[in-house]
Amino acid sequence: MPGFGEALRFWLWLGCVSFGGPAGQIALMQQELVDKRRWIDSTRFLHGLNFAMLLPGPEAQQLATYVGWRLHGVWGGLVAGGLFVLPGALVLLVLSWLAAEHGDLAWVAALFDGVKPVVIAIIAASVWRLGRRTLKGPAPLLLALAAFLGLYLGHVPFPVVIAAAAFIGYVAAKSGRPLFAPAGHGVGDDFVPDDRPVDRSAKRLLRLAVLFALLLLVPVVGTVLLLGRSPWADIADLFTTAAFVTFGGAYAVLPFIAERAVENYQWLTPADMVNGLALAESTPGPLILVTQYVGFFAGWNHPGSLSPLAAGITGAALTTYVTFLPCFFFIFAGAPYVEALIHNRAAAGALAAITAAVVGVILNLGVVLGEAVLLPRGSVDWIAVTVAAVALAAMLRFKLAVHWLVLAGAAFGLLRMALG
Numbered sequence: 001m002p003g004f005g006e007a008l009r010f011w012l013w014l015g016c017v018s019f020g021g022p023a024g025q026i027a028l029m030q031q032e033l034v035d036k037r038r039w040i041d042s043t044r045f046l047h048g049l050n051f052a053m054l055l056p057g058p059e060a061q062q063l064a065t066y067v068g069w070r071l072h073g074v075w076g077g078l079v080a081g082g083l084f085v086l087p088g089a090l091v092l093l094v095l096s097w098l099a100a101e102h103g104d105l106a107w108v109a110a111l112f113d114g115v116k117p118v119v120i121a122i123i124a125a126s127v128w129r130l131g132r133r134t135l136k137g138p139a140p141l142l143l144a145l146a147a148f149l150g151l152y153l154g155h156v157p158f159p160v161v162i163a164a165a166a167f168i169g170y171v172a173a174k175s176g177r178p179l180f181a182p183a184g185h186g187v188g189d190d191f192v193p194d195d196r197p198v199d200r201s202a203k204r205l206l207r208l209a210v211l212f213a214l215l216l217l218v219p220v221v222g223t224v225l226l227l228g229r230s231p232w233a234d235i236a237d238l239f240t241t242a243a244f245v246t247f248g249g250a251y252a253v254l255p256f257i258a259e260r261a262v263e264n265y266q267w268l269t270p271a272d273m274v275n276g277l278a279l280a281e282s283t284p285g286p287l288i289l290v291t292q293y294v295g296f297f298a299g300w301n302h303p304g305s306l307s308p309l310a311a312g313i314t315g316a317a318l319t320t321y322v323t324f325l326p327c328f329f330f331i332f333a334g335a336p337y338v339e340a341l342i343h344n345r346a347a348a349g350a351l352a353a354i355t356a357a358v359v360g361v362i363l364n365l366g367v368v369l370g371e372a373v374l375l376p377r378g379s380v381d382w383i384a385v386t387v388a389a390v391a392l393a394a395m396l397r398f399k400l401a402v403h404w405l406v407l408a409g410a411a412f413g414l415l416r417m418a419l420g
Helices: 004-017 021-036 042-056 059-102 105-136 138-152 158-174 202-226 231-246 250-264 268-280 287-301 308-341 343-373 383-397 402-418
Strands: none
Touching: 004 021, 004 059, 021 059, 021 202, 021 268, 021 402, 042 059, 042 308, 042 343, 059 268, 059 287, 059 308, 105 268, 105 343, 105 383, 105 402, 138 158, 138 250, 138 343, 158 231, 158 250, 158 343, 202 308, 231 250, 231 287, 231 402, 250 268, 250 287, 250 343, 268 287, 268 343, 268 402, 343 383, 383 402
């Protein structure tokens, strides 16, 4: 087992290089933690991954938190999960200020115009890849279609869609009908029984829940009392809710966030939302950091008694805090039970059904944002359509990394402006 200082340096390095979304981040962790450093065996790494996938929130960040907890307890989990987020959060904070302060400059607008079609392609690729992996059989396909139609046409609230999918999968698995084919994982040859004393008492869970409630409420209530209710109470409410329903990755919850942030609260425009997604795609760390961008714009555009910059930083910090605090609670609460929980048939069935529904949820996000980018003012922007098609082919056919595509889109936007 590594010393705490050695692990801390590794987690900081990982947070700085964790581009490429959850798949790339998890692959990098497996390569470094299991194959190269042998800090954790592959079976227990897989157990941690399955557990993280059962939870709302970014699975790669929660997996890092789980591994950190296994290595060095609570402090190890806090360092691992925190450093997985911190570098990307700092970079995105600077980019958010750039977008808010200079977004009306011609070159910044051109840069974002080039990136927006790439974002649509990224979402389309996500739908294709996840759909190929999960929509095997009529039941998952119908559930994905129902989720899309419920959101796009019926305007069903996102948490209701996720809860309904979980209930359907749970009931199906519990009754012995594996309609959504939850995968099971056995014990590998490298598995070493864990003989460490672990507290699994109800008293421990109660203490942890009380501590979590205090850590959540005290800063939020203090901010509201100090700065006023708007927009700080709404920021805390929206992103705390999102943290508890973010099953299936950031793409799944973004329609819910976008609807509330753009239409209800009017913190930012649909174009700003696409820009934020593009910036989050091009920075290290979990994609759900896009919520920090939304929180920055909420403060920037509704600063109250603060300057726009101070309000933007406050909004970003509050958003990031309430988004990721539940992730640590979920891991620390459930980690002692992982090796029993991941073999639970009903839990696996609920997760598999949620994953199927998430395909429809992400498709809804792509359609809504695609209308704004590819069909501005009701007419087709054929240049944007071409850029999106080329980016989609580059991802699916040539496996080009997302952050390089984002940079290429930005360069194209600047070139397009220069050529008039």
